[in-house]
Every structure is written in structure tokens, then in C-alpha cells.
Amino acid sequence: MEEKPDDVPLPPKLRCESARCGPVGIIYNIKKSAVKSEVPDMDAEYDNIETVHAIRGALEAAGYDTILLEADATLPETLARTRISIAFNIAEGLRGRGREAEVPALCNLYDIPFTGSDEVALGISLDKAMCKRLISTYGVRTPHFALLTTASDAEGATLRFPVIVKPNAEGSSKGVSEHCVVNSREELREAVENGINAYGGAMLAEEYISGREFTVGMLGNGSDTRIFPPMEIIFRKNTQKDYRVYSYQVKQDYKQYIDYKSPADITPETCEEMKNAAKTVFDALGCQDFARADFRMNDDGEIYFIEINPLPGLAPGYSDFPMLAQFAGVPYSELVPAILYAAETRLGIANHCGVSAK
Ligand SMILES: Nc1ncnc2c1ncn2[C@@H]1O[C@H](COP(=O)(O)OP(=O)(O)OP(=O)(O)O)[C@@H](O)[C@H]1O
Numbered sequence: 082m083e084e085k086p087d088d089v090p091l092p093p094k095l096r097c098e099s100a101r102c103g104p105v106g107i108i109y110n111i112k113k114s115a116v117k118s119e120v121p122d123m124d125a126e127y128d129n130i131e132t133v134h135a136i137r138g139a140l141e142a143a144g145y146d147t148i149l150l151e152a153d154a155t156l157p158e159t160l161a162r163t164r165i166s167i168a169f170n171i172a173e174g175l176r177g178r179g180r181e182a183e184v185p186a187l188c189n190l191y192d193i194p195f196t197g198s199d200e201v202a203l204g205i206s207l208d209k210a211m212c213k214r215l216i217s218t219y220g221v222r223t224p225h226f227a228l229l230t231t232a233s234d235a236e237g238a239t240l241r242f243p244v245i246v247k248p249n250a251e252g253s254s255k256g257v258s259e260h261c262v263v264n265s266r267e268e269l270r271e272a273v274e275n276g277i278n279a280y281g282g283a284m285l286a287e288e289y290i291s292g293r294e295f296t297v298g299m300l301g302n303g304s305d306t307r308i309f310p311p312m313e314i315i316f317r318k319n320t321q322k323d324y325r326v327y328s329y330q331v332k333q334d335y336k337q338y339i340d341y342k343s344p345a346d347i348t349p350e351t352c353e354e355m356k357n358a359a360k361t362v363f364d365a366l367g368c369q370d371f372a373r374a375d376f377r378m379n380d381d382g383e384i385y386f387i388e389i390n391p392l393p394g395l396a397p398g399y400s401d402f403p404m405l406a407q408f409a410g411v412p413y414s415e416l417v418p419a420i421l422y423a424a425e426t427r428l429g430i431a432n433h434c435g436v437s438a439k
């Protein structure tokens with residue numbers, strides 16, 4: 082877990098002395114275990130209430146007052162009558178390809194400052210094909226892909242097999258497993274059909290990059306962005322048969338299947354390349370405050386950008402972003418206030434700012 086301090090120091094812990102302002106509103110969507118679905122990972126992207134409580138605990142320990150706001154259909158009304166100084170947004174949103182944009186857009190409507198990326202960055206990143214088209218114009222290497230809206234589109238796809246098929250606009254590995262890696266046009270057709278039936282929306286067929294997997298965390302903005310050293314997701318021998326996919330099931334049982342290592346065992350050049358690519362994508366999308374970018378390496382050591390998560394999971398002891406921070410010497414209790422502090426600094430409302438104190 083040891084890591085030498087990175088070039089950009091973490092901001093000092095904010096302890097606001099003023100009681101003029103409203104509390105921090107933690108805005109979230111939680112899993113609805115009562116709603117049963119035939120698709121096991123249907124609510125994979127939503128948070129457990131324990132994560133919301135962990136964020137609240139970290140903010141309150143740092144001196145903030147907080148209130149909890151669920152991002153359901155009552156949120157507009159709640160925001161209209163509740164005074165909060167800033168929203169700590171972890172809400173994944175409810176419906177549609179732009180669902181992660183729901184809360185930032187609403188906050189903008191009510192002129193409420195919020196942590197994290199805005200509706201445009203969240204909307205683009207959630208549409209994987211759109212994001213890949215955009216970032217390839219910045220020279221970031223990403224696997225060849227085709228966006229397929231019907232199974233018959235598989236006929237025209239000019240991709241080199243094996244190909245991985247995943248929902249174009251999902252996260253948390255929803256709909257992604259080793260069974261999504263296909264080796265023929267017929268299998269591609271079938272995988273697209275199954276994916277559309279289960280998840281709706283278009284499917285992204287992407288050339289499968291067979292080698293090692295890494296993820297890179299970013300915290301802050303502009304030249305003050307701290308980039309955590311890449312973490313390797315090391316698949317143990319027992320993980321899967323032919324293809325190594327960091328699937329929802331593997332994530333659920335990560336203690337059985339995965340070893341995490343940061344800093345990853347890579348050359349300084351590869352490390353720099355990955356950090357630069359992550360930051361290029363972060364800037365290209367106009368991301369704010371924090372994000373996590375995923376990469377794979379091919380057998381020739383070339384790095385491929387897979388996707389960026391500007392709303393990465395914050396479940397302590399489970400999500401990759403807090404793990405990356407922990408490896409870099411930033412415990413959860415500091416990471417959560419540091420995200421808020423990054424937003425306050427970006428907004429010019431830090432010290433003091435509009436955040437209530439105890
Ligand atoms: N082109 C690819 N080549 C090899 N493996 C891939 C590729 N695309 C996805 N994967 C595997 O599938 C996993 C999930 O894919 P991806 O990160 O695109 O989905 P996600 O649902 O957005 O995940 P997250 O939980 O990070 O939000 C990756 O971590 C990787 O293991």
C-alpha cells in the first residue's frame with residue numbers, strides 16, 4: 082500500500098467556522114432490493130445505503146453538516162424547498178442514456194453548486210461510443226468498435242475477432258462478462274440480440290484487448306489535478322477460462338478472483354502514457370473534481386483506453402476509486418472531503434464558502 086507522495090499535495094482538511102450556510106446535500110440513488118428483476122445486475126450501478134452513510138460520516142467528521150436527498154421524482158420539489166450550500170452528487174440517475182445528467186442539470190436549474198462533473202461530461206461518458214469518437218480525435222488509442230442497434234447490424238461490422246459486446250450506455254460492468262466475448266459473426270449477432278433484449282438500447286462491439294488491465298484515478302482540477310498511480314487489476318488463475326473480464330460477478334467476489342496492485346508493475350514510460358491519456362480524456366470531456374479511467378494493454382505493451390467514469394463508485398472497501406486513493410496514502414476519511422474541497426476550490430467558494438460547520 083506504500084506510495085511516495087505524488088507531485089500535487091492533497092488540500093488541507095477544511096474546517097469551516099461559520100454557521101451561515103446550509104448543509105451539504107448528499108444526493109444519491111440506492112439499490113431497490115425489493116424490485117426483483119430477471120437480470121441479476123439490473124440495479125448494479127446504484128449505491129447501497131451504507132455507501133451514502135460512509136460519505137456522510139466522512140463529511141461530518143471533517144466538520145460539515147449534511148442532509149441526505151434521494152434522487153427520485155420528488156427531488157425537484159425537495160431541492161426547491163431545501164436550502165443546501167452544495168450538493169455532493171453520487172446519483173446515477175433514473176432513466177435514459179443521459180440519466181447521470183439528471184442531478185447536475187437540476188442543480189444548475191436551481192443554481193445549486195455541486196461536486197463532480199456536469200451534465201455534458203456525464204452524458205457523453207455514459208455513451209461509450211460517443212466518448213470513444215470524441216477522444217480518438219485527441220490521439221488517445223481506444224479499441225476499434227461498432228455501435229449496433231439491431232442484431233442484423235452485426236453483418237456489416239468490420240472488426241477483428243475476438244470482440245467484446247457490451248451495453249453502450251451502462252456502467253458497473255452491467256451486461257459485461259466473459260460470455261460477451263465472441264469469436265464469429267454468428268456469435269456476435271447472438272450476443273447483440275441477447276444484450277438488446279436484456280438491457281435495451283444499443284450495444285457496443287469492441288475489439289477485445291487480451292492483456293493486462295489498469296485503472297487510473299484523478300482528483301482535482303486543472304494543474305492541481307492529482308493523478309493517482311495506475312492500479313493493476315490482476316486476474317488470479319481461478320478467474321475465468323479463456324477471457325479475463327472484470328465483470329459484475331468478478332467485482333462482487335473480487336476477494337476470490339482479483340489482486341489489486343498500485344503502483345502497477347509497469348515502466349515509467351507506460352505509467353506516464355496512461356496518466357497522460359487519463360488526463361487528456363478528463364480534460365477533453367471537461368470533467369470536474371474526480372474521475373476514474375480504465376485501460377487494457379495488448380500483448381505488444383500498447384495501452385488502450387476503455388472508458389472513463391466521471392462518477393466513479395465510492396463504496397469503501399469495494400469501489401476502485403477509494404482503493405486507488407488508499408494505495409496512494411489517502412484514506413477514505415480524507416478522500417471524501419477532498420472531493421468536496423476540489424469542487425469548492427473550482428467554484429471559488431472554499432475557505433469560507435457556504436458550507437456549514439458544526
Ligand atoms: N475492449 C475490451 N477488451 C478487453 N476487455 C474489455 C474491453 N472492454 C471491456 N472489457 C472488460 O470488461 C470490463 C467492463 O467494461 P467497461 O469498463 O467498459 O464497463 P463498465 O460497465 O462501464 O464498467 P465500470 O464498472 O468501470 O463502470 C472491463 O473492466 C474489462 O475487464
Ligand SMILES: [Mg+2]
Binds near residue numbers: 254375388
Ligand atoms: Mg469500467
